[in-house]
Amino acid sequence: MNQTTHSQRDDLRSEVRLVRGALNRLRQDLIVDAFAFRPMLPLDDARMTGWSWVPGRLRRHLRWAPHFALAAVAAVVFLGISSVLARSSPLDFVFTAAFSFLLAAPLALTLFRPIGAFWLSGGTLGLAMLAYVVTGSGAEGYGIGFATHTAVMVLVVLRTRPRLAAEMWLTTMAATGVMVLLVPHRVSDVAALAVVTAFALVPAAAIRAWREERRNVVETRTATAEERSRRTLLEERALIARELHDVVAHHMSVIAIQAEAAPYRVKDTPPELATSFSTIRENAVAALTELRRILGVVRSEDPDAFADADPEAPQPTLASLDSLLESVRGAGLIVEAVITGSPRPLPQGVELSAYRIVQEALSNTLRHAPGAEARVEISYVLGGLGLRIVNGKASRLAKPSPGAGHGVLGMRERVQMLGGEMTADHTDEGGFEVAAFIPVSATPGAAEGKTA
Template sequence: MRETTQTQNTLRSEARIAHGALHRLRQDLFVDAFAFRPMPPLEDAKVSRWVPWLPERIRHWARWLPHFIVGFFSVLVFLAAFTLSHGTGPVRGILVAGFALLVAAGPAVTLFRPVGAYWISLFAVVLDWFATVAFSSYGGSPFGGAAFPTHLAVMTLVVLRTRPRLAVEMWLVTFAVAAALTAFTGGDAGDLPPVAVFCGMVLISAAAVRAWREERRQVVETLTATAEERSRRTLLEERATIARELHDVVAHHMSVIAIQAEAAPYRVENTPPELATSFATIRENAVAALTELRRILGVVRSEDPDAFVETDPEAPQPTLASLDSLLNSVRSAGLTVEAVITGAPRPLPQGVELSAYRIVQEALSNALRHSPGADARVEISYVLGGLGLRIVNGTPSRLAKPSPGAGHGVLGMRERVQMLGGEMTADHTEDGGFEVAAFIPVANAAGETMAGGSTA
């Protein structure tokens, strides 16, 4: 009884597998067999990588190279089928030309309707088979036997254009039809097995190429998405770092506003109640803003509890006045650096000072990391309307160690400059070094003086 149940379960499983295979065969080869599926042109990146020496206008047309190759192959098939055919008389000539056109249509149609091209090519094979049987007494088929080799080429193109499993499905249908025709016409089936094996090998190879291409495409998409996600995450981390650093700047100014609003009524005798109330409201709003700033800082604070171990969290944020200590630090690390300041140094808004210091710090760190043994030069220009920065290093004297975070420092510098409405460039120099140039605008001299006074 148990063996009978197991046998029934096995039969049901096999029936389900067979039903699923037939369903996939029907969906792939019969449902919407002549649906319009045009082959897209090659991507510009691939064309530029394969033929970078071609002019740009010709490279644009090179995107359609696979279409030109298939079209040229169809022309060759038509000429071959027409040449191999034989027969006399206008009727036979028309039949030969029509058959040659039918055979050549298979490869061409694969560009637009790949599954439909398979059925057209299979119909040409069946037609050639019946012609061979019908004219066996007159020397064989008048069509020359070009249909089946072309059919194999069409199946290969269809597999390369669609999905690998169509290789098995088209092979089964083709040789099932061939076996049925052989049995129906009473022909010799001796050549059928080796031909089936050879075609199977060709189609399996095409399916492997198609699977490899699809896997490669998915890997490229995954790597691209990973790189974009890593860049986005790095950008968010840099913005969080900038927000933490600017918190002290904004909190300082808000504290000054609160203190001045609290002290203002005591500097004036007989202060009107309305004015005292206004100052009290200003102080309350300033204190509330400070509370919100601390709350925001808690949101963007690093998840690492030891993020501020190396620095004193209560220490003031660095400015360009601390540049000498930074230069001495990198010099002690082995970097020869020269600093040049042009223009009249003047106090700038604290956010500008902090961002300028961080940009110089990051650029010198990159020089130490990526250009060991090179000299560096820091140029700070106090110009009308803003602050100019230029940090350039020469060619490294020895090989740099690989750095997993390459490019993230430049991303952070660019984010700081863009936050302040400035512009920045970072690129290799002609002599093999690297240059970072930035301009941070400052609104006007009056605003700078006010900002400098509040900072002091």
């Protein structure tokens, strides 16, 4: 028995909490800051896509079209109500104009203070009902007031959130119900009005809910795309870091070997000089170890990610371009290469990045432009290296690619890392062009092949 009583008490407390929560939401939605300024924003670019043929200056004004339209509707409603009441009511002109204004103004007020418009419209409806109950005349004003109040509630729902439809409907019907209980013989058509307003508010709430859901989906997709782009950018940077590691490791290895061999090339090497060379070698080896350890952390969660990798594996350069072209030709791509200027040794990082850019551009051609022809232009100029990879229009439909679709991002990151510039865009013939310039300083270190 006690257990049953406790269960009933718990159920009662749960119901009380639900009611209290509903009343609290009702207070927050309809009472707290009811007349706060909540302006409706003009149309954004997404909603103006179908108006691209309109001149720019006029299109800026069209962003405010909903505001102008609603203000015009409110003005028409004011004139119409004034005309109807003037013919059917013996009241003077001033009172009729004031009452018509109170009925029509909430329609325009929904643009700026939607909740306040609901209360103003509801108060005007209450005055109309009270006048009808007291005087027994003015049924037209009572009916028009209910129609305008329903329109205001629909506009408020479309401007705010779906749940306000139920809250405003319940509030309106509760106030009307009180009037019915007080004067039942005067107000007898409330049930029909309740059904009509419900049928008007339900579609409005559904439309608002659909718009909110669509907006959430767009925001989620945008956030996902940004996160994917950011993740791809980090992956590309990590890949570049791995490749540059091999370049730096080569030079550091040369430093270590030269420092170790230098004392044996000089007879009677002073102890101080031998100690300096030993220190140089130790620092070079330590730098190599630290570089590989840090790069392992960047590349993966495993600090020993490169423990089994071959540090001596050569990285491709422009000297390997012929084998790359033969590979893509074997895959069915018709490609020609044109080299202008005098080929010369370039810094290893520049050679590697140039090779990867050509490789990625040709891979994109194979994936996205099947059947198209491609052309690779490499220009050795005084200030650096120019690259241009262009392909024609696809001759057949491209299959969906399983890649992330951020190859251009990786190419751009490589060029920017070396202080260069790059453009990638569609051509007028329907193909795609990648053009890049990588500056190369004319320093002795740039021509490393001459110092070997």
